[in-house]
Amino acid sequence: MNAATALSKGAATRELILARALEIADAKGIDALTIGTLADAAGMSKSGVFAHFGSREELQLAVLDAAARGFTDEVFVPAVRERRGLPRLRAILQGWKRRTLRYGESRACPIGAAAIEFDDRPGPIRDRVLGHLIHLRKEIARAVAMAVEQGHVRADIDPDQIAFEVHGLVLAFQFELKLFGIERAVLRVEAAISRMLDALALARPEPVSD
């Protein structure tokens, strides 16, 4: 076995461990993630897991990064297929709704769950969660800014403000799922998305000035 093969085999094992770790975090949050529980789930020894993730914290950070990539793949990547402006913004909101729905009534995206679990625990994990949330909000704001550029949305709209309000809609949706069940929650979030996009939309596209 040459060095390149060993490297790729090591990388493949790391990916496999990370996939198991993400499953645990998806179900129970990253606080439930220890080297021991992960070794059991992956059918490995603790020292085998340690060889790839030097500490529990390093493992938890890697899982948060994997969850953020999952969010991008599931929400932002499909939306890029839609036309810039309101169609793309709508696709992002629908994607976030679908992802929230996939986690269902009793689970949550590890980043959202960690934001609550770690909000009173300063340190690298809270910082990483904050970083991912800021990135996510920036992407939403960027989609709103594009919709302004395309003349779909009034120019006096603050894209960061809309990103904040979009975040609120998703948080209310998560709450509604837990408290009142899927059927009602979906009706509410659909109506809220429509109301928000209608309020943003210019009645007529602005004429192109020259």
Added chain:
Amino acid sequence: MNAATALSKGAATRELILARALEIADAKGIDALTIGTLADAAGMSKSGVFAHFGSREELQLAVLDAAARGFTDEVFVPAVRERRGLPRLRAILQGWKRRTLRYGESRACPIGAAAIEFDDRPGPIRDRVLGHLIHLRKEIARAVAMAVEQGHVRADIDPDQIAFEVHGLVLAFQFELKLFGIERAVLRVEAAISRMLDALALARPEPVSD
């Protein structure tokens, strides 16, 4: 000491224990509330606390009810002084903002905290939390419905939908406080409240038809 005095003394002691219990729940959530920690905080014996609250769960339920009365006193009661319609709705939103702000960046209203802590634990506590949240949402919806009756808000608005979206704004505000600090969070929630009320408001009051 006659029976009436004994009764009122007992009621006063219960109120005093409950006030200490609410302080603990305000700071750490109702999960931190045990007969033992409360007895220490109130300077009483465990059996003294047990005489007033037969179980830990009964104590936690009493604290949730006390928190709900606190919400009413702080948010709904002052708003009733305002004129029915948009002024009263605005006062409710401002009151909820102030109450959220009073809890600050690292604490939360015991009901909101318990909604997250107990969402995966069916039983009397989760049911009570749900009951208080439903009541709260109904009160918001009632204020919106009144604003429709007063001709301040379009008649095609669904008051329950607005109550859902108001809840989302407060959840986003709590998140923003924790993640980005007070200054930014207050700017965001103020802008969101203005945008929401502007979107609800009829440009002109509807003419009274006869």
